Amino acid sequence: MEVIYSEECLKHAPKYEILSGSAKPYFESPQRLTAIKNHLASTDRYAILPPADYTLAPILRVHTSEFVEYLQTAYNKWVEQGGDSQGVLPECFPHPKLLAELGGAKAWIETAKRDGNVLAKAGLYCFDMSTTITGDTWNAAYISCQAALTGVHRLLQLDASSSANKPVGVYALCRPPGHHAGEDVCGGYCYINNVAVSAQFLIDYELEQVESLRIKDVSLAHPVVEVEKRTPKRKVLILDLDYHHGNGTQSIFYTKSNPLYISLHGTPDYPWFTGASHERGSGEGEGYNINIPLSKSTTDAEYLSALHDVLDGETALAFNADVVLVSLGLDTWHMDPIAGFQRLKSLETYWRMGEMIRTCAGTKHRPVLFVQEGGYWIGQLGDMVENVLDGFLG
Numbered sequence: 001m002e003v004i005y006s007e008e009c010l011k012h013a014p015k016y017e018i019l020s021g022s023a024k025p026y027f028e029s030p031q032r033l034t035a036i037k038n039h040l041a042s043t044d045r046y047a048i049l050p051p052a053d054y055t056l057a058p059i060l061r062v063h064t065s066e067f068v069e070y071l072q073t074a075y076n077k078w079v080e081q082g083g084d085s086q087g088v089l090p091e092c093f094p095h096p097k098l099l100a101e102l103g104g105a106k107a108w109i110e111t112a113k114r115d116g117n118v119l120a121k122a123g124l125y126c127f128d129m130s131t132t133i134t135g136d137t138w139n140a141a142y143i144s145c146q147a148a149l150t151g152v153h154r155l156l157q158l159d160a161s162s163s164a165n166k167p168v169g170v171y172a173l174c175r176p177p178g179h180h181a182g183e184d185v186c187g188g189y190c191y192i193n194n195v196a197v198s199a200q201f202l203i204d205y206e207l208e209q210v211e212s213l214r215i216k217d218v219s220l221a222h223p224v225v226e227v228e229k230r231t232p233k234r235k236v237l238i239l240d241l242d243y244h245h246g247n248g249t250q251s252i253f254y255t256k257s258n259p260l261y262i263s264l265h266g267t268p269d270y271p272w273f274t275g276a277s278h279e280r281g282s283g284e285g286e287g288y289n290i291n292i293p294l295s296k297s298t299t300d301a302e303y304l305s306a307l308h309d310v311l312d313g314e315t316a317l318a319f320n321a322d323v324v325l326v327s328l329g330l331d332t333w334h335m336d337p338i339a340g341f342q343r344l345k346s347l348e349t350y351w352r353m354g355e356m357i358r359t360c361a362g363t364k365h366r367p368v369l370f371v372q373e374g375g376y377w378i379g380q381l382g383d384m385v386e387n388v389l390d391g392f393l394g
């Protein structure tokens with residue numbers, strides 16, 4: 001299987017995050033990525049390939065230009081204003097109870113956007129204390145997303161040339177992760193929502209249009225452009241297997257009927273205020289958002305049964321996706337230092353997850369892009385990934 005990977009993704013390396021009230025070494029570390037890369041490279045079944053560049057245009061279909069500009073400029077402004085060189089962290093958020101009345105709230109938010117004060121913007125554009133912006137963050141987040149888009153491109157090429165009934169899959173081994181990032185907010189170690197941008201990319205473009213967008217040299221100074229609306233080209237299923245609820249992906253597509261978003265996640269846990277089963281989407285999107293909150297004591301068997309039920313459930317069958325995007329978090333493992341189902345202890349479960357992704361919703365083989373999200377127990381990350389991918393290949 002092809003694995004898209006870039007060393008640029010290693011350069012984002014904040015020293016610490018605020019966890020349970022104190023500064024702890026940053027769990028979302030570059031070592032996570034190198035551990036997985038080295039593990040896969042030690043077998044002969046994976047080809048490690050570099051990302052290409054599909055410009056800012058696909059990112060701007062999901063994120064606002066003011067948010068993207070903030071990510072690009074925040075660190076330098078922060079340092080100019082005397083901030084710690086470790087990077088930008090908010091000190092105050094526009095909490096609903098802080099906002100005296102709606103008119104006032106709107107005015108303050110507009111002021112924060114216009115006014116150059118990075119401390120106001122930090123709280124406006126970030127929702128937690130674990131998503132530091134360093135001088136290397138924008139570049140790494142941009143390349144991380146380009147790795148996912150390159151995965152989409154390769155997947156479409158492989159699918160076009162593949163013989164029927166052979167699984168077609170690609171793995172985007174990227175960081176920082178994406179599923180907590182919303183259209184104009186970062187959080188949960190996530191800045192650009194790689195899976196959401198990839199889903200919209202699949203919906204927006206035919207393979208030929210993807211080819212024409214591709215540029216060889218990565219340039220980080222793309223002008224902000226208006227991106228035209230397009231007619232949908234494919235139906236996309238997003239399957240979010242990270243331990244945490246993908247609040248960002250959910251919110252980006254909450255009012256849309258394509259993609260279909262399905263998340264299995266531990267509860268009650270971070271991000272605390274999203275992920276309930278009654279959050280089903282709204283308007284046109286009603287019924288296209290499926291949350292499966294699971295107790296933290298969920299076992300291997302219970303997890304697999306919940307996954308099977310939703311993948312072979314009525315909604316997924318009726319949706320009949322053309323392509324599947326998997327938000328592949330490995331923080332479901334019982335030993336994960338910040339997450340984990342306490343009784344999910346068998347590596348074979350990851351193999352079964354891969355197999356279920358291949359065989360779900362009838363016999364039709366769908367191309368699948370696996371996109372790396374969380375997972376912090378570095379010693380076994382490679383084993384978990386290998387099991388999922390091998391289970392998928394069968």
Ligand code: Q9C
Nearest residue numbers: 130177188189270338373374
């Ligand atoms: N006690 C991802 O897995 N800190 N993000 C949580 C838990 C942030 C996780 C503290 C966790 C973010 C992509």
Ligand code: ZN
Nearest residue numbers: 242243244374
């Ligand atoms: Zn997670």
